[in-house]
Amino acid sequence: MFVDRLIQQIKEKKSNIVVGLDPRLDMIPKHIREKSYRMYGKNLRGAAEAIWTFNKEIIESVYDLIPAVKPQIAFYEQYGLEGLESYQKTCRLAQEKGLLVIGDVKRGDIGTTSKAYSDAHLGLTDVEGERIEAFPTDAITVNPYLGDDCLKEFMKDIVDYEKGMFVLVKTSNPTSGQLQDLEAGGKRIYEIVAHLVHQWSREMMGAHQYSSVGAVVGATYPEQAKNLRRLMPTSYFLVPGYGAQGGTAKDIIDCFDERGLGAIINSSRDILYAYQKENSEYKEQNFGRAARNAVLKMQEEINGLLLEQGKQYW
Numbered sequence: 130m131f132v133d134r135l136i137q138q139i140k141e142k143k144s145n146i147v148v149g150l151d152p153r154l155d156m157i158p159k160h161i162r163e164k165s166y167r168m169y170g171k172n173l174r175g176a177a178e179a180i181w182t183f184n185k186e187i188i189e190s191v192y193d194l195i196p197a198v199k200p201q202i203a204f205y206e207q208y209g210l211e212g213l214e215s216y217q218k219t220c221r222l223a224q225e226k227g228l229l230v231i232g233d234v235k236r237g238d239i240g241t242t243s244k245a246y247s248d249a250h251l252g253l254t255d256v257e258g259e260r261i262e263a264f265p266t267d268a269i270t271v272n273p274y275l276g277d278d279c280l281k282e283f284m285k286d287i288v289d290y291e292k293g294m295f296v297l298v299k300t301s302n303p304t305s306g307q308l309q310d311l312e313a314g315g316k317r318i319y320e321i322v323a324h325l326v327h328q329w330s331r332e333m334m335g336a337h338q339y340s341s342v343g344a345v346v347g348a349t350y351p352e353q354a355k356n357l358r359r360l361m362p363t364s365y366f367l368v369p370g371y372g373a374q375g376g377t378a379k380d381i382i383d384c385f386d387e388r389g390l391g392a393i394i395n396s397s398r399d400i401l402y403a404y405q406k407e408n409s410e411y412k413e414q415n416f417g418r419a420a421r422n423a424v425l426k427m428q429e430e431i432n433g434l435l436l437e438q439g440k441q442y443w
């Protein structure tokens with residue numbers, strides 16, 4: 130089951146960090162871009178190959194330190210079919226390295242359309258009776274705005290293929306409250322979504338009192354996160370917003386339970402482009418080592434605080 134595999138990896142690696150694979154072309158080291166343009170041209174193929182080369186080295190540099198990666202599909206999709214090919218190859222390589230892959234695709238539509246999304250990213254695609262994997266991912270992010278019939282379609286594949294999903298509950302962006310914090314019937318909208326997620330979570334429980342139905346909870350709203358931990362006791366939290374968006378170890382600590390489980394913390398820019406930081410000791414040729422070092426630093430920050438609070442999961 131997805132959540133059990135996740136917890137096993139977390140314990141083995143003593144890490145609850147997810148590296149967000151969000152390749153931004155202008156931040157990829159120049160030597161990689163130039164080589165790729167020389168070979169393929171300054172076009173979609175050239176860009177997609179540069180991304181692939183960059184991701185390979187990042188994965189090689191951090192795979193033994195973390196339980197999962199989270200490629201955000203937008204950063205690939207913008208380079209068309211060639212970009213999606215890099216997304217697919219990236220997911221596959223990460224899995225080969227023993228990592229769980231959370232496809233950040235934020236899907237959700239009417240039931241029948243969600244079914245097609247689910248076939249693509251969680252289940253298998255049917256071609257005249259042949260069942261084929263389109264994108265190799267272990268879990269995805271899901272947008273709950275359309276309600277239960279949308280979530281139901283993803284749920285089927287989560288059960289059938291032992292996959293997972295993280296439903297957007299309280300997002301990290303500055304205006305997330307504009308809709309998510311509105312009140313309806315005495316509750317905030319995000320609390321109502323949390324209730325829905327909690328109900329779904331009961332259908333796919335693993336061995337550690339957690340479910341493969343998780344929630345996205347932004348690191349930038351620590352008060353709400355504390356409340357949500359109570360409202361969704363069986364859902365693993367995927368927590369983005371650490372580092373580049375301002376979230377710190379203190380801000381995410383209440384996402385964990387008393388055992389130090391219950392949350393995986395994502396950081397993308399701060400790790401991938403650590404070599405560019407002002408006082409970085411690494412040159413662009415060593416971007417992989419810089420990323421590895423950034424993961425180790427984040428691990429120290431989070432595990433250090435967990436230990437201080439007696440929430441030692443390892």
Ligand SMILES: O=C(O)c1cc(=O)[nH]c(=O)n1[C@@H]1O[C@H](COP(=O)(O)O)[C@@H](O)[C@H]1O
Binds near residue numbers: 151345369370398
């Ligand atoms: O679902 C997500 O992962 C997500 C939800 C959210 O509320 N906020 C958020 O930043 N994200 C994603 O998390 C990543 C954050 O990237 P950094 O800010 O560079 O660490 C991006 O891929 C975002 O798309």
